[in-house]
Amino acid sequence: MLTVEDLTVAFGPTVAVRGVDLHAEPGTVTGILGANGAGKTTTLLGVHGRVRRRSGRILFDGRDVTGDDTRALVRAGIALCPENRRLFPNMSIEDNLLLGAYGHGRRTQRARLADVLGRFAWLRERAGEPAGRLSGGQQQIVAIARALMSHPRLVLLDEPSSGLSPVAVDEIGDVLAGIAADGTTILLVEQNVRLVQRLCSTAYVLAHGRVAAQGPVSTLLADSAVSDAYLGTTR
Numbered sequence: 678m679l680t681v682e683d684l685t686v687a688f689g690p691t692v693a694v695r696g697v698d699l700h701a702e703p704g705t706v707t708g709i710l711g712a713n714g715a716g717k718t719t720t721l722l723g724v725h726g727r728v729r730r731r732s733g734r735i736l737f738d739g740r741d742v743t744g745d746d747t748r749a750l751v752r753a754g755i756a757l758c759p760e761n762r763r764l765f766p767n768m769s770i771e772d773n774l775l776l777g778a779y780g781h782g783r784r785t786q787r788a789r790l791a792d793v794l795g796r797f798a799w800l801r802e803r804a805g806e807p808a809g810r811l812s813g814g815q816q817q818i819v820a821i822a823r824a825l826m827s828h829p830r831l832v833l834l835d836e837p838s839s840g841l842s843p844v845a846v847d848e849i850g851d852v853l854a855g856i857a858a859d860g861t862t863i864l865l866v867e868q869n870v871r872l873v874q875r876l877c878s879t880a881y882v883l884a885h886g887r888v889a890a891q892g893p894v895s896t897l898l899a900d901s902a903v904s905d906a907y908l909g910t911t912r
């Protein structure tokens with residue numbers, strides 16, 4: 678589904694991601710773990726063409742999409758649900774969702790909105806309210822729903838548990854499990870080990886911009902050298 682080869686991204690003298698290789702199998706949730714500043718967000722942004730890559734090759738469904746810009750990648754079926762949700766708090770929930778289908782005709786936008794609101798019934802009832810009125814967990818669900826508005830086959834999801842209570846994290850876990858069960862592939866940046874254990878089959882651990890370890894989540898978490906050195910913030 679997604680193969681990333683030798684991804685390197687630098688911000689001036691700071692090399693945030695150094696030669697990262699990773700792979701996400703169709704229909705799975707693949708984790709990207711690591712401490713603050715390890716390069717997780719930059720990896721997602723590099724895949725999605727949102728930062729300039731120094732090197733890297735991106736293959737999606739066997740097609741080389743390295744030269745595609747973000748808009749083309751969304752059209753190809755890759756959506757990004759960014760860190761900190763990035764909703765417009767004063768805009769209605771509905772208008773926030775419609776941004777996820779930006780560039781499509783009104784009929785397509787409406788059909789997708791109906792689809793997404795069908796999945797989240799409580800959202801339909803509150804669709805006219807400002808997004809900023811929702812709780813953090815509810816806003817995260819809107820951010821995920823907005824990503825679904827482009828009908829992606831792959832969602833790049835950046836730390837959906839950030840700042841949420843354990844109960845809200847469990848709800849996000851339910852939502853993501855449902856999306857994955859429908860066959861949508863997810864590449865999940867997370868520091869919440871419980872959420873990763875619940876959702877991910879395999880994971881990559883980043884440290885200082887490199888892949889420090891990779892493999893089945895159960896194996897990674899059982900390896901105290903990996904969890905002590907790289908996942909210290911998550912325990």
Ligand SMILES: Nc1ncnc2c1ncn2[C@@H]1O[C@H](COP(=O)(O)OP(=O)(O)OP(=O)(O)O)[C@@H](O)[C@H]1O
Pocket residue numbers: 688691692693711712713714715716717718719720
């Ligand atoms: N726009 C930017 N300009 C300069 N440096 C940046 C920029 N974005 C990220 N960096 C640096 O790149 C490195 C990796 O950052 P990144 O946000 O990818 O890490 P992360 O693993 O996602 O961390 P966190 O868990 O805190 O979000 C850090 O040293 C960070 O300071």
